Amino acid sequence: MEAKEFEVIIIGGSYAGLSTAMTLGRSLRKTLIIDAGKPCNRQSPHSHNFLTQDGSTPKEIAQIAKKQVAQYESISFYDGLATSGKKSDKGFEITTSKGAIFTAKKLVFAAGVKDLMPDIKGFSECWGISVVHCPYCHGYEIRNQKTAIIANGERAIHLATLVHNLTKEITIITLGKKNFEEKELQKLKEHRIQIIEKEVSAIEHQNGQLEKIVFKDGSSENFDCAYAAIPFEQNSKIPQELGCKITENGHIEVNFMQKTTEEGIFACGDNSTMMRSVSMAVSGGTITGAMINHELSQENF
Incomplete structure (x- = not known):
């Protein structure tokens, strides 16, 4: 130039x-x-x-x-x-x-x-494809699917309120001890939103499409998609x-x-x-x- x-x-x-x-x-x-x-x-x-x-x-x-x-x-x-x-x-x-x-x-x-990607195998490969940050950008495409919310505290509650309108199969994965107030726990219970207080070791996927979340204790659970706050x-x-x-x-x-x-x-x-x-x-x-x-x-x- x-x-x-x-x-x-x-x-x-x-x-x-x-x-x-x-x-x-x-x-x-x-x-x-x-x-x-x-x-x-x-x-x-x-x-x-x-x-x-x-x-x-x-x-x-x-x-x-x-x-x-x-x-x-x-x-x-x-x-x-x-x-x-x-x-x-x-x-x-x-x-x-x-x-x-x-x-x-x-x-x-x-x-x-x-x-900044977490130290979770497979996470970065799924980011923006089946592990997403925004219900407005991606929520319609993954509606009515079995959904994980990888977050804790206020951020998890915020996502849960928005995602609940898109699917009724929601599980919050807190990556450790949950951090919710009693009234928040009651709301989650009312809407049948499960909580898993485990750390994640890996996300199994096919070309970025999430299939299973594997926890550090060796257990795992199948999911179709996930929201994450990173x-x-x-x-x-x-x-x-x-x-x-x-x-x-x-x-x-x-x-x-x-x-x-x-x-x-x-x-x-x-x-x-x-x-x-x-x-x-x-x-x-x-x-x-x-x-x-x-x-x-x-x-x-």
Whole structure:
């Protein structure tokens, strides 16, 4: 690439980043998208709950989006990993793993998060296929099946209330001693939701389709699917390097305009909200692009 200076740099070129770029491209803003090409949902067979694209693969949606964004001449793409960033007299300076350096007045983080897989054999192979995180994204497809909820405490109860509308065969696997209040235990009993207080050693599956959950005591039980609450970390460490505040849940803190706690820096997509879905990422990206264009317009007028 010849150009090194931009009005906006977007780190992350999936749904949130591309949505931001489309809004900026339509406003003729000179914008660079830096993307490493590893979206967190790349293993999911289909994407749902997104109008006009319900049932498409994540890859198909991203390919269409990138093709449409690329039509705007002020948008540039860089295939690579952004590894460091710093503030400069021009705004921000971003360095990639290949040593390329780019500058911009505004910075957008849309690199998403990295799910941290538990030490359970077969779990990662099933993740996004038959072991899922979201009833809205996947629940309809696995409705009326024998379902495990691999979680404990408040998170398990939250999932149970949502999943109960989709199937009546639910078992909560707490991975150890259960952590529920008495009134919660009563509710679970009323809805015939079983609790297994055992740690899991493996998930037996066929090409990512769960068949059996094996416990550390040697016992096992057949299931068709499972929901799981697992930890995550930010895909990019640069926001923290630049002083952006991280919430107690691990997200980049943003306001309703997608602005972080650092002036000139925005964030959108999975890295800044617990509502992880394609539609929410696109919405956040559109807001981000509009707010950045508004700021640049005010500064340049």
